[in-house]
Amino acid sequence: MARSLKKQIFALHKSDEETTSIPYIERYLELSPSEIYFKLLYAKALLYRTDLEVPKTEEAIEIRLNKAKLLKSNYAKSAKLFQEGVLHLQQVRPRDPNLGRWYYLWAFSEWFSDNKEKAIKLFQKSVKQDYRLTESYYNIAALYESLGQWRDAELYWRKYEKAEREIEEEE
Numbered sequence: 001m002a003r004s005l006k007k008q009i010f011a012l013h014k015s016d017e018e019t020t021s022i023p024y025i026e027r028y029l030e031l032s033p034s035e036i037y038f039k040l041l042y043a044k045a046l047l048y049r050t051d052l053e054v055p056k057t058e059e060a061i062e063i064r065l066n067k068a069k070l071l072k073s074n075y076a077k078s079a080k081l082f083q084e085g086v087l088h089l090q091q092v093r094p095r096d097p098n099l100g101r102w103y104y105l106w107a108f109s110e111w112f113s114d115n116k117e118k119a120i121k122l123f124q125k126s127v128k129q130d131y132r133l134t135e136s137y138y139n140i141a142a143l144y145e146s147l148g149q150w151r152d153a154e155l156y157w158r159k160y161e162k163a164e165r166e167i168e169e170e171e
Helices: 003-014 017-031 036-049 061-092 100-112 116-127 135-146 148-171
Strands: none
Touching: 003 017, 003 036, 017 036, 036 061, 036 100, 061 100, 100 116, 100 135, 116 135, 135 148
16 A cells, blocks of 8 residues: 555656645555655645635635635645654755755745745755755845845845856856
8 A cells, every 4th residue: 555655656746746646645644654755745745736726816805814824824734844854854864965955845835834034044054955056045035125134135146146157157
């Protein structure tokens, strides 16, 4: 049972169908609740989820609030799973080549959960773990702008541009 679930989950993630994989991952985690990697895949699936509706301005306020609440709780669940998984992964495999990418995804789930300060710290960690994640600087700049911290935003816009040039020169 677990082996067939794993195959199904990997196939769905390989074809960018994270939303479809959610029930399979939930079932797999019922069977193997301590699987860190599958908890991270679950967090990623929740982050990339496409089956939740975005509130529309023409809808009644109550409907919009319910949709927004559902979206926010989904991202909060994703953030919690990322936190558990990434911190555990960092302890067991501190040199894991994907650690930076997991921090990067965790940062987005925190951002979408409206934890902007935490998202900034996580984007900083992600680029520290993997220097190729230069878009982290871009996201940090956007977050600082949304917080009205223009000087910090400008600093990170410059870091982003410099990092992008360095990556281009490497190639």
